[in-house]
Structures are given as C-alpha cells and as structure tokens.
Amino acid sequence: MTGAPTAARDQPLIAIDVVPVSFAAGSGLRVATAPRQYAPYVGQEALPGVLLAPAERLADGARRALRSKAGIDAAAVRHLAQIGAFDGPERDPRSTAISVAFAAVVDPSAVGPGGGGAVDRPSSVWRLPDQGEPRLPFDHDTIIRAALEHVRTRIWRDLPLTRALLGEVFTSSDAAQLQTALTGTAPDPGNTNRALRTNPALVRADAPSSVAGRGGRPPVTWTWVD
Amino acid sequence: MTGAPTAARDQPLIAIDVVPVSFAAGSGLRVATAPRQYAPYVGQEALPGVLLAPAERLADGARRALRSKAGIDAAAVRHLAQIGAFDGPERDPRSTAISVAFAAVVDPSAVGPGGGGAVDRPSSVWRLPDQGEPRLPFDHDTIIRAALEHVRTRIWRDLPLTRALLGEVFTSSDAAQLQTALTGTAPDPGNTNRALRTNPALVRADAPSSVAGRGGRPPVTWTWVD
DNA sequence: ACAAAAGTGTTGGCGCTACACCCATGT
DNA sequence: ACATGGGTGTAGCGCCAACACTTTTGT
Numbered sequence: 001m002t003g004a005p006t007a008a009r010d011q012p013l014i015a016i017d018v019v020p021v022s023f024a025a026g027s028g029l030r031v032a033t034a035p036r037q038y039a040p041y042v043g044q045e046a047l048p049g050v051l052l053a054p055a056e057r058l059a060d061g062a063r064r065a066l067r068s069k070a071g072i073d074a075a076a077v078r079h080l081a082q083i084g085a086f087d088g089p090e091r092d093p094r095s096t097a098i099s100v101a102f103a104a105v106v107d108p109s110a111v112g113p114g115g116g117g118a119v120d121r122p123s124s125v126w127r128l129p130d131q132g133e134p135r136l137p138f139d140h141d142t143i144i145r146a147a148l149e150h151v152r153t154r155i156w157r158d159l160p161l162t163r164a165l166l167g168e169v170f171t172s173s174d175a176a177q178l179q180t181a182l183t184g185t186a187p188d189p190g191n192t193n194r195a196l197r198t199n200p201a202l203v204r205a206d207a208p209s210s211v212a213g214r215g216g217r218p219p220v221t222w223t224w225v226d
Numbered sequence: 227m228t229g230a231p232t233a234a235r236d237q238p239l240i241a242i243d244v245v246p247v248s249f250a251a252g253s254g255l256r257v258a259t260a261p262r263q264y265a266p267y268v269g270q271e272a273l274p275g276v277l278l279a280p281a282e283r284l285a286d287g288a289r290r291a292l293r294s295k296a297g298i299d300a301a302a303v304r305h306l307a308q309i310g311a312f313d314g315p316e317r318d319p320r321s322t323a324i325s326v327a328f329a330a331v332v333d334p335s336a337v338g339p340g341g342g343g344a345v346d347r348p349s350s351v352w353r354l355p356d357q358g359e360p361r362l363p364f365d366h367d368t369i370i371r372a373a374l375e376h377v378r379t380r381i382w383r384d385l386p387l388t389r390a391l392l393g394e395v396f397t398s399s400d401a402a403q404l405q406t407a408l409t410g411t412a413p414d415p416g417n418t419n420r421a422l423r424t425n426p427a428l429v430r431a432d433a434p435s436s437v438a439g440r441g442g443r444p445p446v447t448w449t450w451v452d
Numbered sequence: 453a454c455a456a457a458a459g460t461g462t463t464g465g466c467g468c469t470a471c472a473c474c475c476a477t478g479t
Numbered sequence: 480a481c482a483t484g485g486g487t488g489t490a491g492c493g494c495c496a497a498c499a500c501t502t503t504t505g506t
Contacts, residue, residue: 010280011237011239011240011277011278011279011280012240012278012280013237014237014238014240014324051237052237052238052324053237054236054237054238054322055315055322057313057314058311058313058324082310082311084308084310084311085284085308085310085311085326087283087284088283089281096280096281098240098278098284098326100311100324171461172461172462173460173461187492187493188492188493188494188495189460189461189462190461190462190463190464190493190494190495191491191492191493191494193461193462193463194463194464194491194492195491195492197463214459214460214501214502214503215458215459215460215501215502215503216458216459216460216461216500216501216502217459217460217461217462217499217500217501218460218461218500218501219460219461219462220461220462397482398482398483399481399482413471413472414471414472414473414474415481415482415483416472416473416474416475416482416483416484416485416486417470417471417472417473419482419483419484420470420471420484420485421470421471423484441480441481442479442480442481442482443478443479443480443481443482443483444479444481444482445481445482445483446482446483
C-alpha cells in the first residue's frame with residue numbers, strides 16, 4: 001500500500017460477501033442465501049454481505065455478515081477462507097464498490113427453520129450450487145463459482161478445510177459423495193478407500209454408522225487423529 | 227456485497243500493492259521495489275502501490291502503480307494476477323487501510339538504469355526475494371511471500387504465468403533454474419528434460435542458444451506452440 | 453419363515469503415468 | 480563442465496474383478 005499526500009476520498013465502498021457452504025450425507029453440498037433487507041434487490045435471495053466497518057478486520061466482517069444477514073452464528077462457522085477481491089462497474093448499480101469474498105464452511109444444521117440459531121435471526125435457505133435456477137443479483141454467481149473452485153482445488157490438500165466440510169466423523173460414502181459434488185464425476189470407490197486407509201490424518205472409528213442405509217453393506221466410518 | 231441503508235463512510239482506504247516479479251537466466255528470480263515518494267517511510271524501498279481511484283478497476287490500479295511508482299510500463303507487464311486482500315491494524319501507521327495485492331510478471335529489462343522505460347520514470351531496483359535483508363515497510367514482506375507462494379503453486383499448471391516468466395524462447399537450463407529459485411531445490415535434469423519433451427505446449431526451437439555458455443553441452447531451446 | 457435377489461461397500465490386482473535417483477553419452 | 484537421453488524403483492491413480500454385508504423381494 002501507499003498513498004498520495006492527500007488521501008483521495010470517494011473511493012469505492014468495501015463490501016464483504018460470504019459464500020456459506022455446507023456438506024452433509026443426506027443433503028449434499030449446498031450454498032446458503034438470504035433475502036436482502038435493503039435496496040437494491042429488496043427481498044431477492046443473495047449472498048450475505050455487509051459493508052466493512054471502519055476498524056474491522058476483513059474476516060470479522062465476514063463473520064458479522066453471516067450473523068446479521070444469514071443468522072449463522074460464529075460457533076457454526078467451521079472454516080473461513082478468503083477467495084479474493086471482486087470489482088467491476090456492473091456489480092452494483094448504486095455506487096462503485098469492491099467486494100472481498102469469503103467462503104465459509106458452516107454446520108449444515110445452522111440454516112433453515114429449526115436450525116440452531118437464534119429465534120429472530122434472518123431466515124436463510126440452502127440451495128444446490130449447480131442449478132442456481134434463479135440467478136443471484138450483483139456478481140454473486142461469479143463469487144459462488146470462485147468459492148467452489150477454491151474448495152475444489154483444495155480438498156484433501158487443505159486438511160482443515162476438508163475436516164470442516166466432512167465433519168468430525170464421516171463415512172467413505174460421504175467422502176465419495178463430496179468428491180462427486182465438487183468435481184462432477186464419481187471417484188473410483190476402491191481408490192477412495194485406499195486413500196482413506198493410507199491417510200495418516202485418519203483413523204477408523206468403530207461406530208458402525210447409527211443411521212441405517214437403505215440396503216447394502218454399511219460403509220466404514222472415519223475420524224481425524226488429534 | 228450489500229449494505230445498510232445509509233452507507234458508512236470512514237471505511238478503510240483501498241490500496242493496491244504490486245509485487246513486480248521477473249526471471250532471466252543470468253539474474254534469476256527477482257522482485258522489484260522503488261523508493262517511497264511520500265510519507266510515511268519516505269525514501270525507503272517498498273512495493274509500488276497506489277490508492278484506488280474512484281472509478282478504477284483493481285487491475286488498472288495495479289498497472290498504474292507499476293507505471294507511476296516503479297516506472298514499469300504496461301507493455302512490459304506480461305502477466306497480472308491478484309493475490310488477495312490484506313488487512314490488519316499494523317499494516318499502516320497513518321490510517322486503516324486494506325491492500326489488494328497483485329503479482330506482476332514483467333520483462334526483466336524494464337527495471338533499472340538503461341531499462342526500456344521513460345527517461346523520467348521513478349527508479350526501481352530488482353532484488354533477490356529470499357534474502358530481503360532490509361525489511362520492507364508495512365506488510366510488504368508478507369505480501370511478497372504470498373505472491374511467491376502464488377507463483378510456486380501455479381508454475382507449469384498456469385501456462386500463461388509460466389510463459390510470462392520464462393519468455394517466448396528459453397532453454398532447459400532456464401526452466402531448471404526457475405524451478406530451483408521457486409522451490410529451493412534443484413530438479414533432476416533428466417526428469418526436467420522429459421517433462422519439457424512431453425509437454426504438448428512446447429516445441430523445440432532450432433536456435434542453438436546464441437549466447438555461449440561457459441563450457442559444457444549447450445542446452446536445448448524451447449518455444450511455445452501457437 | 454426362509455431363501456434368493458438386489459443394492460452397496462470393501463479389498464486386492466493390473467497397468468499406466470509421474471517422479472526421484474542413477475549412469476552412460478554427447479558437445 | 481554441463482546437458483541429453485535412457486534406465487530403474489516407487490507412489491498414485493484409473494480400471495477391473497471378487498468378496499462381504501445389508502435390505503428387499505418372492506414363495
């Protein structure tokens with residue numbers, strides 16, 4: 001950074017937009033949106049976002065956006081990663097603004113009616129990322145694509161991210177399903193198993209997966225070594 | 227992005243900082259800095275940076291920083307990639323500011339006295355990135371580390387980036403030297419040759435490397451297809 | 453109730469590619 | 480000296496086949 005001697009004000013606004021991502025065996029990979037409370041696009045579903053506060057850290061702004069716009073408490077946020085800064089004249093009709101985007105891996109139960117949040121929190125909904133039928137306002141579709149690309153290129157390389165997505169205990173099927181959701185193609189089950197077996201960060205959990213599947217041999221459950 | 231109904235001003239300033247990177251056989255991998263013209267840290271070497279102009283795109287701000295602070299013309303910029311947004315209260319003693327950092331691969335001859343720029347451009351100097359003996363102000367050391375990490379993880383995966391670093395024609399030794407500079411360890415010359423030979427984006431150039439090495443078999447020269 | 457079928461996951465083998473490491477050859 | 484070209488061994492992954500465990504279906 002640097003500056004001319006007199007700081008130029010009238011700079012673009014700094015916005016923080018967050019892509020809440022969750023994964024669970026039953027529901028798959030999902031992205032949360034919440035209806036906008038202010039103009040423009042009032043009532044439309046959009047990513048939770050806020051304007052950066054004067055002395056606020058970027059990551060703190062992301063957490064505030066999750067809390068105030070989507071009702072996702074900080075305790076439900078398992079992982080937070082910056083995606084990048086987005087600009088462009090088309091991204092906001094009001095005034096020029098740049099957006100620093102984050103991807104947030106949150107607990108799957110933290111969204112939707114009956115979730116674990118406060119009673120009066122804004123209602124947010126999970127949606128499947130691929131067929132985002134109703135296009136999102138601003139450049140939020142671009143941001144979601146970038147966030148998913150970020151996750152896709154880091155799965156199994158970034159262990160904290162992977163752990164946040166899969167949770168503390170998960171089955172081989174869960175891992176395969178996550179990979180399928182991210183890459184679009186199902187991995188070979190044999191290779192998936194070998195990878196899980198030889199991964200030094202994982203140990204087999206004896207728990208035989210309480211929930212009964214609809215037929216078939218129950219998958220092995222895994223846990224993370226501490 | 228989004229916002230409260232009344233836009234909160236007094237937001238942090240938006241700065242653009244650029245890490246100019248170049249690679250050449252003789253000089254290796256280098257990063258350019260320029261002496262600061264304004265307070266704070268007047269006269270100290272730092273990354274070229276500007277405050278984002280009201281209606282300016284982020285990438286345009288990066289090019290303007292290169293031009294006005296380091297004398298690197300847009301024609302000398304071969305590649306421009308965003309690294310991310312940096313914040314933190316310690317990064318600027320004057321006022322809170324965030325910085326959107328870029329890595330710019332520039333022509334090695336575009337910096338230093340006798341370079342290809344204008345006559346009155348600010349003087350910038352190349353430096354080896356590793357032993358940044360004189361610590362840079364702000365969080366510029368962090369930004370340089372992030373930029374080099376960005377390059378390290380994308381070399382040979384991001385073809386435009388690799389092409390910008392190596393140039394249009396290069397030798398096998400150049401490729402090995404670049405890899406050594408990025409990873410710290412020299413790759414096996416046999417594997418490097420195999421990788422170059424089997425890379426469909428490369429073709430052998432007949433030019434037998436005009437500059438005579440100091441003894442030894444001259445390396446093969448390569449060019450990019452199309 | 454019992455057996456067969458269908459569904460799902462695990463384990464192992466085979467072949468290809470990539471890479472670390474080595475050595476002989478070319479200039 | 481220095482680079483090229485080739486060889487060997489290991490790790491990873493795509494692909495395939497056999498086996499194990501569970502639920503569903505048929506009689």
